């Protein structure tokens with residue numbers, strides 16, 4: 001099974017592809033350091049791969065660009081066939097972010113998800129400080145349905161770091177613990193098609 005956009009090819013993630021993640025760049029922004037995967041050893045990549053792809057309720061894909069380079073991966077998790085929903089996760093090589101690949105990948109996948117697979121809705125969780133991701137998801141038709149606090153992955157974050165200072169309103173420090181606001185977002189066929197009507201309207 002393969003899904004194609006104008007520039008991207010989305011196909012089930014293979015272990016031999018996953019090793020290429022070691023060639024990816026690093027995020028300078030410490031708030032995104034959780035997505036710095038090149039630091040992993042081959043064995044850790046194998047563990048990561050088995051953990052991600054091992055569950056029957058998950059599907060993981062590699063995203064390849066025009067040069068057939070692995071520039072990202074995406075997964076849908078917690079697939080509930082009865083409810084026809086799932087939860088999206090997506091991560092790109094930092095060298096290939098902000099070039100429209102994320103939006104193209106998600107919209108191409110949603111075409112397949114809604115109209116071939118006949119799924120009904122997709123959810124995701126995103127940190128409030130992750131403005132680029134939120135903008136990308138909104139362009140694909142996702143809308144915010146909930147907001148709550150979660151423990152931040154890096155309890156030793158430097159509060160003077162400029163990236164933290166700029167996004168400090170997205171954090172709460174309580175009882176010596178660092179929490180950050182999370183948005184839960186949802187897309188269904190209506191909001192997915194709505195984004196297209198918006199852009200058609202803009203073009204008219």
Ligand SMILES: CC(C)(COP(=O)(O)OP(=O)(O)OC[C@H]1O[C@@H](n2cnc3c(N)ncnc32)[C@H](O)[C@@H]1OP(=O)(O)O)[C@@H](O)C(=O)NCCC(=O)NCCS
Nearest residue numbers: 035091092097098099100101102103126131132133135136
């Ligand atoms: C999130 C991610 C998949 C999005 O893919 P992408 O290819 O970078 O996104 P796109 O280029 O398609 O769209 C990004 C949009 O955000 C906008 N944007 C970028 N930085 C922004 C900022 N600081 N504030 C607001 N908007 C911003 C871009 O201008 C673009 O919108 P536009 O087309 O209207 O100009 C990718 O950036 C990524 O992998 N990031 C690191 C890992 C991550 O955060 N994963 C998501 C976890 S929930």
